[in-house]
Amino acid sequence: MSTINIPRLDLNTYVNGSAEERKQFSDAIGSAFNETGFVTITNHGLSKELMDKLYEQVKALFALPEATKQQYEIPELAGQRGYTGKNKETAKGFKVPDLKEFWQIGQIDPEETASKEDYPDNMTVAELPEFNSTTEEVYQKLEAAGKHLLRAIAVYLELPENYFDDKVEHGNSILRTLHYFPIEDPDSLPDDAVRAGAHEDINLITLLIGASADGLELLTRENKWFPVTAFGEDLVVNVGDMLQRLTNNKLKSTTHRVVNPPRELMKNSRFSVPFFLHPKSDMDLTSLPSTIDAEHPKVYSDMTAGEYLDERLREIGLKK
Ligand SMILES: O=C(O)CCC(=O)C(=O)O
Ligand SMILES: [Fe+2]
Numbered sequence: 001m002s003t004i005n006i007p008r009l010d011l012n013t014y015v016n017g018s019a020e021e022r023k024q025f026s027d028a029i030g031s032a033f034n035e036t037g038f039v040t041i042t043n044h045g046l047s048k049e050l051m052d053k054l055y056e057q058v059k060a061l062f063a064l065p066e067a068t069k070q071q072y073e074i075p076e077l078a079g080q081r082g083y084t085g086k087n088k089e090t091a092k093g094f095k096v097p098d099l100k101e102f103w104q105i106g107q108i109d110p111e112e113t114a115s116k117e118d119y120p121d122n123m124t125v126a127e128l129p130e131f132n133s134t135t136e137e138v139y140q141k142l143e144a145a146g147k148h149l150l151r152a153i154a155v156y157l158e159l160p161e162n163y164f165d166d167k168v169e170h171g172n173s174i175l176r177t178l179h180y181f182p183i184e185d186p187d188s189l190p191d192d193a194v195r196a197g198a199h200e201d202i203n204l205i206t207l208l209i210g211a212s213a214d215g216l217e218l219l220t221r222e223n224k225w226f227p228v229t230a231f232g233e234d235l236v237v238n239v240g241d242m243l244q245r246l247t248n249n250k251l252k253s254t255t256h257r258v259v260n261p262p263r264e265l266m267k268n269s270r271f272s273v274p275f276f277l278h279p280k281s282d283m284d285l286t287s288l289p290s291t292i293d294a295e296h297p298k299v300y301s302d303m304t305a306g307e308y309l310d311e312r313l314r315e316i317g318l319k320k
Contacts, residue, residue: 004220006228007032011145012043014152022152029149030156030251037239037254038218040230044145044207046138048233051209054138054177057131058271061103062179064127069101072123078313080174081106082123086181091197091257092315096190098197099183099260105135105175111280118172118281118306139175142207142275146173149205149237150277157247158290164279168204172278172309180215180270186263195270196258201240202312203276210272211236219255228256240276242308245300248287281306 007028014025032039062069072083079088081104087097110119125131150164157163180195195215208216211230218238220226230236244253261268286302303311 006038008040010043026152026155029152033239033251037252040234042234044235046141053134057134058177081120091199094197096193099195100180102178111170146277167279167283171280174276176274178272183266198255198257200253203240203278204243205277206238207275208236213270215258245285248291250291279305
């Protein structure tokens with residue numbers, strides 16, 4: 001079996017640490033992102049209390065009647081805000097949709113000049129006022145943690161520490177609350193129906209709450225699936241395609257999936273909450289010159305984050 005190392009890093013040692021601790025954190029996150037694309041993070045700034053409240057609200061949301069949830073599903077929003085029902089999102093290259101339903105929250109504080117097309121208004125769940133306030137708080141805390149992580153990554157890439165700051169400030173990030181629903185009749189499942197088909201994330205980095213539940217797996221360089229688990233309330237953080245593009249593959253956007261549970265556990269739900277950290281649409285994703293050399297020729301065409309996102313949403317069937 002291939003063993004890979006997913007380091008557990010303490011974000012507080014970067015935010016409040018000595019120069020040496022900060023350097024160690026940058027080196028550790030950079031080399032993990034170069035090797036496997038994944039780390040787990042402790043002391044990320046979200047309390048256990050907030051995470052418990054989030055889960056309570058997320059469970060209550062998906063327990064609402066189907067007809068109620070569907071009132072929040074607006075086709076023109078392409079899944080970017082509000083509810084997306086079962087059987088809607090299909091991973092790139094798959095025929096069968098993922099076994100999941102989800103709710104998405106976008107930037108709480110967009111720039112005044114931001115267009116409604118890029119930044120549609122968030123939807124509020126009338127039935128669950130606390131869902132709205134709790135997810136907003138989680139959004140802002142994860143955005144803050146993400147900015148610190150990007151500073152550490154900028155240092156690793158020998159960029160100014162604040163390189164990403166103005167690109168992600170008021171950025172187009174998405175908080176997705178996910179419900180992998182119970183599989184009532186496993187015999188009627190199409191062969192390749194899974195909770196989340198193998199995919200790469202589109203954004204710069206993803207901060208995931210909830211990988212303490214089994215199911216998440218990453219694909220190693222040896223082409224073997226390897227389970228990802230987080231300790232307690234730790235976050236799992238991985239590289240997305242935008243950061244991979246910017247760094248000409250120096251930082252790896254690793255393929256991952258969520259597998260179905262064993263038959264005896266199929267009647268259980270699984271919940272998770274990824275935060276997809278996106279920059280503003282005008283961020284230039286042209287690969288950094290420092291990542292291009294004779295051994296690593298330039299592989300990607302030049303594009304802005306907005307152009308790239310559009311292309312990817314069409315591929316996964318969320319945008320027509
Ligand atoms: O549910 C999980 O553990 C991971 C979800 C995921 O990879 C995604 O939504 O992109
Ligand atoms: Fe993902």
